[in-house]
Amino acid sequence: MISCLIVDDEQGALDILTTFIHKTPFLSLSGTTTNPIEAISLVQNQQIDLIFLDIHMPQLSGIDFMRLLGGKSKVILTTAYSEFAVEGFELEALDYLLKPIAFERFLKAAQKALNAFVEPSAKWQLPEKEDDYIFVKTENKGKMSKVNFDEIVYVEGMKNYISIFTADDRIVTLLNIKDLEDKLPAKQFMRVHKSYIVSLNKIRALDGNQILLKDMKAYVPLGETYRNAFFAALQEKIMGGGKK
Structure with missing residues (x-):
């Protein structure tokens, strides 16, 4: 110190x-x-x-x-x-x-x-590993939940709170979506809509303006404002093309 x-x-x-x-x-x-x-x-x-x-x-x-x-x-x-x-x-x-x-x-x-x-x-001995989890206050008074970044599938922002979705859980916390976005590793997560953040590792498919996610039946919308940045981030991963 x-x-x-x-x-x-x-x-x-x-x-x-x-x-x-x-x-x-x-x-x-x-x-x-x-x-x-x-x-x-x-x-x-x-x-x-x-x-x-x-x-x-x-x-x-x-x-x-x-x-x-x-x-x-x-x-x-x-x-x-x-x-x-x-x-x-x-x-x-x-x-x-x-x-x-x-x-x-x-x-x-x-x-x-x-x-x-x-x-x-x-x-060289100084730790360089980024934090890989956060604790968030939940709906239950006095309870805090540990959220591992690699378990997050997507985040949905509502008016006064956000929902963090994992494969088998939904954690609701009184938090601004921008505040959480700043905490999440930029290489792993991306804002794709004013109300949604997705884990790039959890994307299963893209269908027009819909993002389908692993372990989820629901889809996340891709907002027009975020479309160019989203595809730019995925550019190196996109291969092939349809028949003409």
């Missing part, structure tokens, strides 16, 4: 970065402060690996803070003022995050920090 400190004079920025750190498995939050003077004391008295540091602060600028830090901790700069980036990199900042910070951009910076703390010879 990489121990982190957030130094920013805006409480809103502290809250956002705190949330992002809690979402990142290899980061651990050791503290937050709006006072850079207090931050120096925190760094001196405990092990801080990484500091998310605002550049523009009234008591002490982030650049001056880095000079006082003397390389004791790694730094990722955060600011709304891009003109300070060059000076920060001259002081060997790992990265530069421009406010407002998106979580995707934050993760890229966090990955740079992870690479900086992992020995080159050990990097």
Whole structure:
């Protein structure tokens, strides 16, 4: 785990970065402060690996803070003022995050920090296997069901909930279809209609605008909006042609 400190004079920025750190498995939050003077004391008295540091602060600028830090901790700069980036990199900042910070951009910076703390010879040992399941809350209060991705045949989105269909089960959960789409592996699943996602591995046949699926009597409609992307994804698998 990489121990982190957030130094920013805006409480809103502290809250956002705190949330992002809690979402990142290899980061651990050791503290937050709006006072850079207090931050120096925190760094001196405990092990801080990484500091998310605002550049523009009234008591002490982030650049001056880095000079006082003397390389004791790694730094990722955060600011709304891009003109300070060059000076920060001259002081060997790992990265530069421009406010407002998106979580995707934050993760890229966090990955740079992870690479900086992992020995080159050990990097190959980092797990690369993607998650192959999720847990979803069901209709029954307090119950959660484990859903293995390789068991999903298709997903149907309704107004306020979605149904996840496997070969022998239907799991209903209060979830947005877009949120689930973002969680599913893109190589394995595809949105084929505004209300449907299918597992490409479970497709049995195509009949016009109908997708027939393994172990299912029902079919899934192929929406016109998604048709071109769907056939582009299947292009390498399509062979042969009818007689003229």
